[in-house]
Amino acid sequence: xxxxxxxxxxxxxxxxxxxxxxxxxxxxxxxxxxxxxxxxxxxxxxxxxxxxxxxxxxxxxxxxxxxxxxxxxxxxxxxxxxxxxxxxxxxxxxxxxxxxxxxxxxxxxxxxxxxxxxxxxxxxxxxxxxxxxxxxxxxxxxxxxxxxxxxxxxxxxxxxxxxxxxxxxxxxxxxxxxxxxxxxxxxxxxxxxxxxxxxxxxxxxxxxxxxxxxxxxxxxxxxxxxxxxxxxxxxxxxxxxxxxxxxxxxxxxxxxxxxxxx
Numbered sequence: 001x002x003x004x005x006x007x008x009x010x011x012x013x014x015x016x017x018x019x020x021x022x023x024x025x026x027x028x029x030x031x032x033x034x035x036x037x038x039x040x041x042x043x044x045x046x047x048x049x050x051x052x053x054x055x056x057x058x059x060x061x062x063x064x065x066x067x068x069x070x071x072x073x074x075x076x077x078x079x080x081x082x083x084x085x086x087x088x089x090x091x092x093x094x095x096x097x098x099x100x101x102x103x104x105x106x107x108x109x110x111x112x113x114x115x116x117x118x119x120x121x122x123x124x125x126x127x128x129x130x131x132x133x134x135x136x137x138x139x140x141x142x143x144x145x146x147x148x149x150x151x152x153x154x155x156x157x158x159x160x161x162x163x164x165x166x167x168x169x170x171x172x173x174x175x176x177x178x179x180x181x182x183x184x185x186x187x188x189x190x191x192x193x194x195x196x197x198x199x200x201x202x203x204x205x206x207x208x209x210x211x212x213x214x215x216x217x218x219x220x221x222x223x224x225x226x227x228x229x230x231x232x233x234x235x236x237x238x239x240x241x242x243x244x245x246x247x248x249x250x251x252x253x254x255x256x257x258x259x260x261x262x
Contacts, residue, residue: 104224106215107231115208117138118204120200141161142161146209
């Protein structure tokens with residue numbers, strides 16, 4: 001009996017010393033981050049072997065901190081709701097607004113989206129503030145939050161669709177007057193779906209908004225601060241060593257134009 005007790009004591013001491021002296025690494029599960037979003041090329045793109053610019057930057061930043069990132073493609077409304085609940089770890093390409101800033105922790109921004117209105121090629125419309133939308137029917141993407149003023153205005157009609165390309169098709173088919181999206185994102189999506197549609201639309205000269213792009217984690221996720229702190233630290237590292245500029249400039253060349261956070 002004494003031998004068993006002595007053995008047990010030594011075993012416990014060994015485990016304690018091993019944990020203290022030789023840091024036992026986190027499990028693979030703890031060092032894996034699950035991201036969720038809908039396709040938003042060229043930022044999030046399931047057809048790109050690297051899954052888009054956002055994933056390239058995010059993975060590079062997290063890699064410096066020892067994390068890996070897995071991507072799941074789901075409708076935006078589901079991605080946002082489940083990330084807020086903590087069932088997914090991050091949204092990789094999100095804007096900050098009144099709708100989400102109290103339920104999520106946001107990273108430092110890493111890119112900019114410039115959103116413009118899209119019209120039919122023969123439409124003389126130009127965007128000059130919310131009041132210029134009076135009487136219009138505007139196609140929107142379900143669960144996207146364009147701006148607080150846009151969301152509550154009663155001067156025009158908003159009609160939801162599941163994605164951008166559906167809105168473009170409805171616009172060309174005269175189902176509504178306008179839709180809106182980041183110009184580069186819209187051009188990439190249309191070029192992949194049906195390049196002939198580009199000749200049937202025009203973008204307004206004036207932009208609707210310029211929105212910083214963030215990584216966010218739901219406050220309900222017990223790891224939310226760890227996850228966002230790790231990204232911020234990694235982002236600072238890849239900016240300092242020049243990797244961020246190389247990754248971003250590679251996509252500028254391949255995808256024409258993107259705006260960058262300095």
